[in-house]
Amino acid sequence: MNSRTFDGRVVKAVASKFFVDTADGVKVCFARKKLKADGIIFVGDYVCAEKDRDAYVIDKVYPRKNALVRPYVSNVDVCVIVVAPEPEPDFLLVDKIIVNCLEQGIKPVIAANKSDIATLSLSEYNNVCKVVSCSAETGAGIDSLVSELKGNTACFSGQSAVGKSSIINAVLENPVLQVGALAGKIKRGRHTTRKTEIISLGEDTYLVDTCGFSMLDTVDVPPEELRLYYDDFEAFRRQCRFNTCTHTDEPDCAVKSRVGKEIGEGRYNRYKLIYMELDERRKNKYD
Ligand SMILES: Nc1nc2c(ncn2[C@@H]2O[C@H](COP(=O)(O)OP(=O)(O)O)[C@@H](O)[C@H]2O)c(=O)[nH]1
Ligand SMILES: [Mg+2]
Ligand SMILES: [Zn+2]
Known part of the structure; x- marks a missing residue:
């Protein structure tokens, strides 16, 4: 690495310009032709760039941990799945998003928003992921x-009107993140969803400000692998009679025997629904 090269992270892309967050502020960069030929540069990509005459040019994209599409964002660590007492929660959607997160190496966190209206009972998720009760309002x-x-x-997902945008605004206004030199950076008015952008909050914290990733709504794993994404089944799986048990129709299934006890009935029924959906889809594919 010579003095003209620097590392950074693409936080916004507009036409052929990439806004790269570096130790030295945000630099507007172009991309080498060879990179464009290899594929698009994603918002979220860690890159190496250099000063080439009067312009900054991205030379290299570092390997991605993961990549979401529609919108394209890479290297996502956490997905906040927002639910609320109103609109009525769609837990099938929540469970599908959790499977996709785990498959992509993203940590799911449920935000039970609008706690000022009512408290949702989310005990089914105790052994699944972190659940945080909150109110963007208060x-x-x-x-x-x-x-x-x-x-x-972090990115945000969940049904429309659960309060994703409101939570992002509340997070941006939260004093915990607005420390020292960062405070100035964050003064940007209230947040509204628009172009794909990740907001750098400093200390390696970034928010994807686009809500909802349609790819996270659709599960696409082989049906027999679905069970691998259910951490709450994990403790019992080994006691199933068959080690290939899908916990659906097999006899002596230890997972099934814990339903209504450690495993929530709704959670298990939705698992079976997703399993059947995946099985059906595969049958259609090969018919
Ligand atoms: N009572 C209450 N209302 C909220 C809360 N968070 C959001 N809302 C309201 O819920 C509606 C949808 O919020 P919005 O952030 O646009 O949801 P999004 O579609 O998920 O981005 C708006 O009318 C918000 O004012 C909350 O914590 N409590
Ligand atoms: Mg919104
Ligand atoms: Zn089983």
Whole structure:
């Protein structure tokens, strides 16, 4: 690495320009032709760039940990799945998003928003993922959510009107993240969803400000692998009669025997629904 090259992270892309967050501020870069030929540079990519005459040019994209599409964002660590008492929660969607997160190496965190209206009962998720109760309206629980985001790149998903944009705004206004030199950077008015962009909050914390990733709504794994994404089944799996048990129709299934006890009935029924959907889809593919 010579003095003209530097590392950074693409935080925004507009036409052929890439906004790269570096130790030395945000630099507007172009990309080498060979990189464009290899594929698009994603928002979220870690890159190496250099000063070439009067322009900054991206030379190299570092390997991605993961990549989401529609919108294209890479290197996501945490996905906040927002639910609320109103609109009525769609837990099938929540479970599908969790499977996809785990498959992509993303940590799912459920934010039970609008706690000022009612408290959702989410005990089914105790052995599944972190659940944070919050209210974007009153600010309750936003500190706990912020501590889940610190040092991570986080995106938000969930049904329309659950409060994703409101939570992002509450997080951006949260004093915990606005320390020292960062405070100035974050003064950017209230957040509204627009172009794909990740917001650098400093200390390696980034928010993907685009809500909802349609790819996270659709599960696409082989049906017999679905069970691998259910951490709450894990403790019992080894006691199933068959080690290939899918926990659906097999006899002596230890997972099934724990339903209504450690495993929530709704959670298990939705598992079977997703399993059958995947099985059906595969049958259609080969018919
Ligand atoms: N009571 C209450 N309302 C909220 C809360 N968070 C968001 N809302 C309201 O819920 C509606 C949808 O919020 P929005 O952030 O646009 O949801 P999004 O579609 O998921 O981005 C708006 O009318 C918000 O004012 C909350 O914590 N409590
Ligand atoms: Mg929104
Ligand atoms: Zn089983």
